[in-house]
Amino acid sequence: xxxxxxxxxxxxxxxxxxxxxxxxxxxxxxxxxxxxxxxxxxxxxxxxxxxxxxxxxxxxxxxxxxxxxxxxxxxxxxxxxxxxxxxxxxxxxxxxxxxxxxxxxxxxxxxxxxxxxxxxxxxxxxxxxxxxxxxxxxxxxxxxxxxxxxxxxxxxxxxxxxxxxxxxxxxxxxxxxxxxxxxxxxxxxxxxxxxxxxxxxxxxxxxxxxxxxxxxxxxxxxxxxxxxxxxxxxxxxxxxxxxxxxxxxxxxxxxxxxxxxxxxxxxxxxxxxxxxxxxxxxxxxxxxxxxxxxxxxxxxxxxxxxxxxxxxxxxxxxxxxxxxxxxxxxxxxxxxxxxxxxxxxxxxxxxxxxxxxxxxxxxxxxxxxxxxxxxxxxxxxxxxxxxxxxxxxxxxxxxxxxxxxxxxxxxxxxxxxxxxxxxxxxxxxxxxxxxxxxxxxxxxx
Ligand code: XIL
Numbered sequence: 443x444x445x446x447x448x449x450x451x452x453x454x455x456x457x458x459x460x461x462x463x464x465x466x467x468x469x470x471x472x473x474x475x476x477x478x479x480x481x482x483x484x485x486x487x488x489x490x491x492x493x494x495x496x497x498x499x500x501x502x503x504x505x506x507x508x509x510x511x512x513x514x515x516x517x518x519x520x521x522x523x524x525x526x527x528x529x530x531x532x533x534x535x536x537x538x539x540x541x542x543x544x545x546x547x548x549x550x551x552x553x554x555x556x557x558x559x560x561x562x563x564x565x566x567x568x569x570x571x572x573x574x575x576x577x578x579x580x581x582x583x584x585x586x587x588x589x590x591x592x593x594x595x596x597x598x599x600x601x602x603x604x605x606x607x608x609x610x611x612x613x614x615x616x617x618x619x620x621x622x623x624x625x626x627x628x629x630x631x632x633x634x635x636x637x638x639x640x641x642x643x644x645x646x647x648x649x650x651x652x653x654x655x656x657x658x659x660x661x662x663x664x665x666x667x668x669x670x671x672x673x674x675x676x677x678x679x680x681x682x683x684x685x686x687x688x689x690x691x692x693x694x695x696x697x698x699x700x701x702x703x704x705x706x707x708x709x710x711x712x713x714x715x716x717x718x719x720x721x722x723x724x725x726x727x728x729x730x731x732x733x734x735x736x737x738x739x740x741x742x743x744x745x746x747x748x749x750x751x752x753x754x755x756x757x758x759x760x761x762x763x764x765x766x767x768x769x770x771x772x773x774x775x776x777x778x779x780x781x782x783x784x785x786x787x788x789x790x791x792x793x794x795x796x797x798x799x800x801x802x803x804x805x806x807x808x809x810x811x812x813x814x815x816x817x818x819x820x821x822x823x824x825x826x827x828x829x830x831x832x833x834x835x836x837x838x839x840x841x842x843x844x845x846x847x848x849x850x851x852x853x854x855x856x857x858x859x860x861x862x863x864x865x866x867x868x869x870x871x872x873x874x875x876x877x878x879x880x881x882x883x884x885x886x887x
Pocket of ligand 1: 747
Protein backbone atom coordinates (compact mmCIF):
# COMPACT_ATOMS: atom_id res chain seq x y z
CA UNK A 443 0.00 0.00 0.00
CA UNK A 444 1.24 3.48 -0.78
CA UNK A 445 -1.24 5.75 0.90
CA UNK A 446 1.24 8.47 1.72
CA UNK A 447 0.70 10.83 -1.17
CA UNK A 448 -3.03 10.16 -1.18
CA UNK A 449 -3.26 11.10 2.47
CA UNK A 450 -1.08 14.14 1.98
CA UNK A 451 -3.40 15.43 -0.71
CA UNK A 452 -6.55 14.56 1.19
CA UNK A 453 -5.44 16.24 4.38
CA UNK A 454 -3.86 19.39 2.96
CA UNK A 455 -7.18 21.21 3.14
CA UNK A 456 -7.71 20.27 6.75
CA UNK A 457 -4.39 21.62 7.92
CA UNK A 458 -5.43 25.22 8.40
CA UNK A 459 -8.53 24.25 10.33
CA UNK A 460 -6.77 21.82 12.66
CA UNK A 461 -3.95 24.27 13.37
CA UNK A 462 -6.58 26.73 14.54
CA UNK A 463 -8.06 24.11 16.82
CA UNK A 464 -4.70 23.54 18.44
CA UNK A 465 -4.11 27.25 18.91
CA UNK A 466 -7.53 27.71 20.44
CA UNK A 467 -6.66 25.60 23.47
CA UNK A 468 -7.45 27.42 26.67
CA UNK A 469 -6.50 26.23 30.09
CA UNK A 470 -9.60 25.73 32.16
CA UNK A 471 -7.73 24.99 35.33
CA UNK A 472 -9.25 26.32 38.49
CA UNK A 473 -5.67 26.94 39.44
CA UNK A 474 -2.52 28.31 37.89
CA UNK A 475 1.18 27.73 38.45
CA UNK A 476 1.47 31.06 40.25
CA UNK A 477 -1.50 30.62 42.54
CA UNK A 478 -0.64 27.00 43.32
CA UNK A 479 2.97 27.99 44.14
CA UNK A 480 1.70 30.88 46.27
CA UNK A 481 -0.31 28.34 48.22
CA UNK A 482 3.06 26.80 49.09
CA UNK A 483 4.61 30.17 49.94
CA UNK A 484 6.66 30.32 46.76
CA UNK A 485 6.79 32.24 43.49
CA UNK A 486 6.59 30.60 40.08
CA UNK A 487 8.39 32.61 37.42
CA UNK A 488 9.38 32.61 33.78
CA UNK A 489 12.17 34.15 31.75
CA UNK A 490 10.56 36.88 29.67
CA UNK A 491 11.69 38.61 26.47
CA UNK A 492 10.54 42.16 25.86
CA UNK A 493 10.27 41.40 22.15
CA UNK A 494 7.41 38.93 22.68
CA UNK A 495 5.24 40.98 25.03
CA UNK A 496 3.27 42.32 22.07
CA UNK A 497 2.13 38.81 21.15
CA UNK A 498 -1.24 38.45 22.83
CA UNK A 499 -1.03 34.69 23.52
CA UNK A 500 2.45 35.14 25.00
CA UNK A 501 1.37 37.94 27.31
CA UNK A 502 -1.87 36.18 28.23
CA UNK A 503 -0.07 32.98 29.21
CA UNK A 504 2.59 34.88 31.14
CA UNK A 505 0.04 37.02 32.97
CA UNK A 506 -2.26 34.12 33.79
CA UNK A 507 0.28 31.61 35.05
CA UNK A 508 3.35 33.35 36.46
CA UNK A 509 4.03 35.47 39.53
CA UNK A 510 7.67 36.34 38.80
CA UNK A 511 9.59 37.40 35.71
CA UNK A 512 13.29 37.30 34.82
CA UNK A 513 14.35 39.38 31.81
CA UNK A 514 15.93 36.70 29.61
CA UNK A 515 18.61 38.96 28.07
CA UNK A 516 17.59 42.56 28.68
CA UNK A 517 19.53 43.18 31.91
CA UNK A 518 22.80 41.63 30.77
CA UNK A 519 25.85 43.87 30.48
CA UNK A 520 25.78 44.01 26.68
CA UNK A 521 22.17 45.21 26.84
CA UNK A 522 22.47 47.72 29.69
CA UNK A 523 25.96 49.21 29.17
CA UNK A 524 27.01 48.43 25.60
CA UNK A 525 29.52 51.31 25.67
CA UNK A 526 31.23 52.53 28.80
CA UNK A 527 29.03 54.78 30.94
CA UNK A 528 26.29 54.69 28.32
CA UNK A 529 23.38 52.92 30.00
CA UNK A 530 20.27 51.76 28.12
CA UNK A 531 17.34 50.35 30.03
CA UNK A 532 14.57 50.52 27.43
CA UNK A 533 14.08 46.78 26.88
CA UNK A 534 14.66 45.82 30.49
CA UNK A 535 12.19 48.51 31.57
CA UNK A 536 9.57 46.98 29.26
CA UNK A 537 9.86 43.64 31.05
CA UNK A 538 9.96 45.19 34.52
CA UNK A 539 7.03 47.53 33.83
CA UNK A 540 4.93 44.71 32.38
CA UNK A 541 5.73 42.37 35.26
CA UNK A 542 5.20 44.98 37.99
CA UNK A 543 1.96 46.06 36.31
CA UNK A 544 0.76 42.48 36.71
CA UNK A 545 1.85 42.31 40.32
CA UNK A 546 4.76 40.00 39.58
CA UNK A 547 8.08 40.12 41.39
CA UNK A 548 11.19 40.47 39.24
CA UNK A 549 14.49 38.59 39.35
CA UNK A 550 17.42 40.67 38.16
CA UNK A 551 19.71 38.74 35.79
CA UNK A 552 22.65 39.36 35.77
CA UNK A 553 25.31 41.89 36.82
CA UNK A 554 28.73 40.23 36.49
CA UNK A 555 29.11 37.43 33.93
CA UNK A 556 31.79 36.44 31.43
CA UNK A 557 29.19 36.02 28.66
CA UNK A 558 27.14 38.64 26.79
CA UNK A 559 29.84 41.01 28.01
CA UNK A 560 30.78 43.85 25.66
CA UNK A 561 34.35 43.71 24.46
CA UNK A 562 35.31 47.08 25.96
CA UNK A 563 35.13 45.53 29.43
CA UNK A 564 37.67 42.85 28.57
CA UNK A 565 40.19 45.36 27.31
CA UNK A 566 40.39 47.37 30.56
CA UNK A 567 43.41 47.07 32.85
CA UNK A 568 42.78 45.79 36.39
CA UNK A 569 42.20 49.04 38.29
CA UNK A 570 39.92 50.40 35.59
CA UNK A 571 38.07 47.09 35.34
CA UNK A 572 37.38 47.18 39.08
CA UNK A 573 35.95 50.69 38.75
CA UNK A 574 33.86 49.68 35.73
CA UNK A 575 32.50 46.56 37.47
CA UNK A 576 31.46 48.43 40.59
CA UNK A 577 30.00 51.26 38.54
CA UNK A 578 28.01 48.82 36.40
CA UNK A 579 26.56 47.11 39.47
CA UNK A 580 25.73 50.42 41.13
CA UNK A 581 24.15 52.05 38.09
CA UNK A 582 21.99 49.10 37.09
CA UNK A 583 20.87 48.29 40.63
CA UNK A 584 20.13 51.94 41.37
CA UNK A 585 17.97 52.22 38.25
CA UNK A 586 15.86 49.30 39.54
CA UNK A 587 16.17 50.02 43.24
CA UNK A 588 13.18 48.69 45.14
CA UNK A 589 11.83 46.80 42.10
CA UNK A 590 13.96 43.66 42.16
CA UNK A 591 13.23 40.76 44.47
CA UNK A 592 16.54 38.96 43.89
CA UNK A 593 19.62 39.81 41.84
CA UNK A 594 21.97 37.31 40.23
CA UNK A 595 24.99 39.38 41.22
CA UNK A 596 27.57 36.98 39.81
CA UNK A 597 26.74 34.32 37.23
CA UNK A 598 28.73 31.21 36.26
CA UNK A 599 32.09 32.05 37.87
CA UNK A 600 33.19 28.43 38.28
CA UNK A 601 34.60 25.99 35.75
CA UNK A 602 32.90 22.78 34.68
CA UNK A 603 34.60 19.48 35.34
CA UNK A 604 36.53 18.13 38.25
CA UNK A 605 38.88 21.00 39.08
CA UNK A 606 36.58 23.11 41.23
CA UNK A 607 38.50 26.10 39.86
CA UNK A 608 37.18 29.53 38.98
CA UNK A 609 36.36 30.09 35.33
CA UNK A 610 38.65 32.32 33.33
CA UNK A 611 37.06 35.72 32.61
CA UNK A 612 38.27 39.31 32.50
CA UNK A 613 37.14 39.66 36.14
CA UNK A 614 38.80 36.47 37.35
CA UNK A 615 41.95 36.91 35.32
CA UNK A 616 42.59 40.53 36.27
CA UNK A 617 40.99 40.90 39.72
CA UNK A 618 41.43 37.37 41.09
CA UNK A 619 39.02 35.38 43.31
CA UNK A 620 38.15 38.52 45.26
CA UNK A 621 36.03 39.99 42.45
CA UNK A 622 33.04 37.92 43.56
CA UNK A 623 33.14 39.21 47.12
CA UNK A 624 33.65 42.77 45.90
CA UNK A 625 30.67 42.48 43.55
CA UNK A 626 28.42 41.31 46.40
CA UNK A 627 29.56 44.10 48.74
CA UNK A 628 28.94 46.71 46.04
CA UNK A 629 25.52 45.20 45.29
CA UNK A 630 24.45 45.31 48.96
CA UNK A 631 25.27 49.00 49.14
CA UNK A 632 23.38 49.75 45.90
CA UNK A 633 20.04 48.14 46.87
CA UNK A 634 19.98 46.85 50.45
CA UNK A 635 16.45 45.44 50.01
CA UNK A 636 17.30 43.09 47.15
CA UNK A 637 18.32 39.52 47.87
CA UNK A 638 21.77 38.88 46.43
CA UNK A 639 22.31 35.54 44.69
CA UNK A 640 25.18 33.59 43.19
CA UNK A 641 23.83 31.69 40.14
CA UNK A 642 25.32 28.77 38.19
CA UNK A 643 24.66 25.58 36.18
CA UNK A 644 25.95 22.02 36.60
CA UNK A 645 25.77 22.71 40.32
CA UNK A 646 22.42 20.92 40.68
CA UNK A 647 23.86 17.83 42.35
CA UNK A 648 26.93 17.34 44.52
CA UNK A 649 30.03 17.46 42.28
CA UNK A 650 33.38 19.23 42.14
CA UNK A 651 31.81 22.42 40.77
CA UNK A 652 28.97 22.62 43.30
CA UNK A 653 31.41 21.69 46.08
CA UNK A 654 33.54 24.70 45.11
CA UNK A 655 30.49 27.00 45.12
CA UNK A 656 29.45 25.52 48.45
CA UNK A 657 32.88 26.27 49.93
CA UNK A 658 32.67 29.85 48.68
CA UNK A 659 29.19 30.42 50.14
CA UNK A 660 30.26 28.88 53.43
CA UNK A 661 33.26 31.18 53.54
CA UNK A 662 31.11 34.22 52.67
CA UNK A 663 28.66 33.39 55.47
CA UNK A 664 31.52 32.87 57.95
CA UNK A 665 33.12 36.21 57.07
CA UNK A 666 29.94 38.25 56.73
CA UNK A 667 30.18 38.81 52.98
CA UNK A 668 26.62 39.72 51.96
CA UNK A 669 25.02 36.78 50.13
CA UNK A 670 21.36 35.79 50.54
CA UNK A 671 20.69 33.14 47.95
CA UNK A 672 22.11 30.61 45.53
CA UNK A 673 20.47 30.07 42.16
CA UNK A 674 20.48 26.64 40.53
CA UNK A 675 19.90 27.10 36.81
CA UNK A 676 18.67 23.53 36.31
CA UNK A 677 18.98 23.16 32.54
CA UNK A 678 18.38 19.45 32.05
CA UNK A 679 18.37 17.00 29.14
CA UNK A 680 19.18 13.33 28.60
CA UNK A 681 22.93 13.99 28.82
CA UNK A 682 22.42 16.04 31.98
CA UNK A 683 19.33 14.70 33.77
CA UNK A 684 17.92 15.82 37.11
CA UNK A 685 20.51 14.44 39.57
CA UNK A 686 19.27 11.93 42.11
CA UNK A 687 20.68 14.09 44.92
CA UNK A 688 19.03 17.28 43.63
CA UNK A 689 16.98 17.82 46.79
CA UNK A 690 19.88 16.92 49.08
CA UNK A 691 22.11 19.38 47.24
CA UNK A 692 19.54 22.20 47.59
CA UNK A 693 19.23 21.32 51.26
CA UNK A 694 22.96 21.43 52.00
CA UNK A 695 23.17 24.94 50.55
CA UNK A 696 20.06 26.01 52.47
CA UNK A 697 21.71 24.67 55.62
CA UNK A 698 24.47 27.25 55.12
CA UNK A 699 21.86 29.93 55.87
CA UNK A 700 20.99 31.08 52.35
CA UNK A 701 17.79 30.80 50.33
CA UNK A 702 17.94 28.58 47.29
CA UNK A 703 16.06 29.29 44.08
CA UNK A 704 15.59 27.28 40.90
CA UNK A 705 16.36 30.00 38.42
CA UNK A 706 16.38 28.77 34.81
CA UNK A 707 14.56 25.45 34.81
CA UNK A 708 14.04 23.69 31.51
CA UNK A 709 14.02 19.97 30.79
CA UNK A 710 14.34 18.75 27.22
CA UNK A 711 12.01 15.92 26.25
CA UNK A 712 8.32 15.25 25.97
CA UNK A 713 5.37 13.38 27.36
CA UNK A 714 5.49 11.38 30.55
CA UNK A 715 9.28 11.37 30.94
CA UNK A 716 9.46 15.15 30.81
CA UNK A 717 6.44 15.51 33.07
CA UNK A 718 7.93 13.17 35.66
CA UNK A 719 11.23 15.06 35.70
CA UNK A 720 9.44 18.39 36.15
CA UNK A 721 7.34 16.96 38.95
CA UNK A 722 10.49 15.72 40.69
CA UNK A 723 12.16 19.14 40.51
CA UNK A 724 9.11 20.86 41.96
CA UNK A 725 8.83 18.23 44.68
CA UNK A 726 12.48 18.77 45.62
CA UNK A 727 11.98 22.53 45.97
CA UNK A 728 8.87 22.06 48.10
CA UNK A 729 10.75 19.67 50.37
CA UNK A 730 13.38 22.32 51.12
CA UNK A 731 11.83 25.07 53.21
CA UNK A 732 14.38 27.66 52.06
CA UNK A 733 13.69 26.91 48.37
CA UNK A 734 11.69 30.08 47.82
CA UNK A 735 10.74 29.88 44.16
CA UNK A 736 11.07 28.33 40.73
CA UNK A 737 11.64 30.07 37.41
CA UNK A 738 11.31 28.25 34.10
CA UNK A 739 13.53 29.55 31.30
CA UNK A 740 10.78 30.78 29.01
CA UNK A 741 7.01 30.76 28.54
CA UNK A 742 6.70 28.64 25.41
CA UNK A 743 8.74 26.06 23.54
CA UNK A 744 8.42 28.33 20.52
CA UNK A 745 10.86 30.88 21.94
CA UNK A 746 13.00 28.66 24.15
CA UNK A 747 16.77 29.09 23.75
CA UNK A 748 16.70 25.29 23.25
CA UNK A 749 13.41 25.15 21.36
CA UNK A 750 14.47 22.00 19.48
CA UNK A 751 14.37 20.20 22.81
CA UNK A 752 10.82 21.41 23.61
CA UNK A 753 11.93 21.94 27.25
CA UNK A 754 9.14 24.14 28.65
CA UNK A 755 5.63 23.82 30.06
CA UNK A 756 3.69 25.31 27.13
CA UNK A 757 4.06 24.12 23.55
CA UNK A 758 4.49 26.38 20.53
CA UNK A 759 0.72 26.95 20.44
CA UNK A 760 0.63 27.85 24.15
CA UNK A 761 -1.13 24.59 24.97
CA UNK A 762 -0.25 23.28 28.41
CA UNK A 763 1.88 20.13 28.14
CA UNK A 764 1.85 17.06 30.41
CA UNK A 765 4.79 18.72 32.17
CA UNK A 766 2.49 21.60 33.08
CA UNK A 767 0.02 19.21 34.69
CA UNK A 768 2.83 17.50 36.56
CA UNK A 769 4.07 20.82 37.94
CA UNK A 770 0.61 21.95 38.91
CA UNK A 771 -0.10 18.64 40.59
CA UNK A 772 3.22 18.75 42.46
CA UNK A 773 2.32 22.26 43.63
CA UNK A 774 -0.97 20.95 44.94
CA UNK A 775 -3.01 22.67 42.21
CA UNK A 776 -6.25 21.34 40.87
CA UNK A 777 -5.47 20.98 37.18
CA UNK A 778 -3.25 17.98 36.96
CA UNK A 779 -4.71 15.08 38.78
CA UNK A 780 -5.40 15.89 42.37
CA UNK A 781 -8.41 17.88 41.42
CA UNK A 782 -11.61 16.25 40.35
CA UNK A 783 -12.71 18.16 37.30
CA UNK A 784 -12.05 21.59 35.91
CA UNK A 785 -8.52 20.58 34.94
CA UNK A 786 -6.38 21.40 31.96
CA UNK A 787 -6.75 19.27 28.85
CA UNK A 788 -3.70 17.02 28.53
CA UNK A 789 -2.64 13.74 26.97
CA UNK A 790 0.31 11.41 26.70
CA UNK A 791 1.59 9.52 23.66
CA UNK A 792 3.49 6.24 23.98
CA UNK A 793 5.04 4.16 21.20
CA UNK A 794 5.21 0.41 20.64
CA UNK A 795 6.37 -1.66 17.65
CA UNK A 796 3.42 -3.95 16.95
CA UNK A 797 4.97 -6.04 14.15
CA UNK A 798 8.39 -6.41 12.51
CA UNK A 799 9.75 -8.08 9.42
CA UNK A 800 12.98 -7.91 7.38
CA UNK A 801 12.58 -4.55 5.75
CA UNK A 802 9.69 -2.99 7.64
CA UNK A 803 7.64 -2.67 10.80
CA UNK A 804 4.30 -1.50 12.12
CA UNK A 805 4.33 1.19 14.79
CA UNK A 806 1.47 1.84 17.18
CA UNK A 807 1.01 4.95 19.29
CA UNK A 808 -1.37 5.02 22.26
CA UNK A 809 -2.88 8.39 23.12
CA UNK A 810 -4.21 8.65 26.67
CA UNK A 811 -6.17 11.62 27.98
CA UNK A 812 -5.09 13.17 31.27
CA UNK A 813 -7.38 13.68 34.21
CA UNK A 814 -9.77 15.83 32.19
CA UNK A 815 -11.83 14.85 29.12
CA UNK A 816 -10.34 16.16 25.86
CA UNK A 817 -11.95 17.04 22.55
CA UNK A 818 -8.89 16.61 20.34
CA UNK A 819 -5.18 15.79 20.46
CA UNK A 820 -2.00 16.18 18.41
CA UNK A 821 1.37 14.46 18.47
CA UNK A 822 4.33 13.91 16.17
CA UNK A 823 6.18 10.84 14.94
CA UNK A 824 9.72 11.40 13.68
CA UNK A 825 11.38 8.77 11.49
CA UNK A 826 15.08 8.37 10.86
CA UNK A 827 15.88 8.87 7.17
CA UNK A 828 15.84 6.88 4.87
CA UNK A 829 12.87 5.18 6.58
CA UNK A 830 9.52 6.03 4.98
CA UNK A 831 5.92 5.65 6.12
CA UNK A 832 4.06 3.59 3.54
CA UNK A 833 0.65 3.39 5.22
CA UNK A 834 -1.25 4.86 8.15
CA UNK A 835 -4.55 4.07 9.87
CA UNK A 836 -6.86 5.58 12.42
CA UNK A 837 -5.39 9.09 12.18
CA UNK A 838 -4.96 12.15 9.99
CA UNK A 839 -1.25 12.71 9.36
CA UNK A 840 0.50 15.63 7.73
CA UNK A 841 4.22 15.75 6.86
CA UNK A 842 6.91 18.37 7.15
CA UNK A 843 9.02 19.22 4.11
CA UNK A 844 11.67 16.58 4.93
CA UNK A 845 9.04 13.86 4.91
CA UNK A 846 10.46 12.52 8.18
CA UNK A 847 8.18 14.25 10.68
CA UNK A 848 4.55 13.25 10.68
CA UNK A 849 2.15 15.41 12.69
CA UNK A 850 -0.79 13.26 13.69
CA UNK A 851 -4.30 14.27 14.63
CA UNK A 852 -7.48 12.21 15.04
CA UNK A 853 -9.05 11.08 11.78
CA UNK A 854 -12.48 12.14 12.86
CA UNK A 855 -13.56 12.58 16.45
CA UNK A 856 -10.71 13.13 18.90
CA UNK A 857 -12.85 13.12 22.03
CA UNK A 858 -11.56 11.02 24.88
CA UNK A 859 -12.93 10.74 28.39
CA UNK A 860 -10.55 11.45 31.28
CA UNK A 861 -7.94 8.67 31.37
CA UNK A 862 -9.29 7.00 28.21
CA UNK A 863 -7.02 5.83 25.36
CA UNK A 864 -7.04 5.43 21.61
CA UNK A 865 -4.40 4.17 19.19
CA UNK A 866 -3.17 4.95 15.71
CA UNK A 867 -0.76 2.99 13.58
CA UNK A 868 1.56 3.17 10.62
CA UNK A 869 3.74 0.94 8.45
CA UNK A 870 7.34 1.91 7.84
CA UNK A 871 9.76 0.76 5.14
CA UNK A 872 13.13 0.49 6.91
CA UNK A 873 15.22 1.14 3.75
CA UNK A 874 18.21 -0.16 5.68
CA UNK A 875 17.67 1.74 8.96
CA UNK A 876 16.66 -0.14 12.12
CA UNK A 877 15.94 3.07 14.08
CA UNK A 878 12.85 3.30 16.30
CA UNK A 879 10.61 6.30 15.62
CA UNK A 880 10.50 9.12 18.16
CA UNK A 881 7.07 10.18 19.39
CA UNK A 882 6.81 13.84 20.41
CA UNK A 883 4.74 15.50 23.09
CA UNK A 884 1.00 14.99 23.04
CA UNK A 885 -1.07 18.15 23.30
CA UNK A 886 -4.79 18.25 23.85
CA UNK A 887 -7.63 20.71 24.03
C1 XIL B 1 20.49 32.57 27.37
C2 XIL B 1 19.26 33.15 26.70
O1 XIL B 1 18.17 32.31 26.96
C3 XIL B 1 19.49 33.26 25.21
O2 XIL B 1 18.41 33.96 24.59
C4 XIL B 1 20.78 33.98 24.91
O3 XIL B 1 21.05 33.96 23.53
C5 XIL B 1 21.93 33.34 25.65
O4 XIL B 1 21.64 33.31 27.03
N1 XIL B 1 22.62 30.62 31.54
C6 XIL B 1 22.19 31.88 31.86
C7 XIL B 1 21.24 32.57 30.95
O5 XIL B 1 22.49 32.39 32.94
O6 XIL B 1 21.44 33.96 30.92
C8 XIL B 1 21.33 32.04 29.54
O7 XIL B 1 20.31 32.64 28.77
C9 XIL B 1 21.21 30.53 29.56
C10 XIL B 1 22.33 29.91 30.35
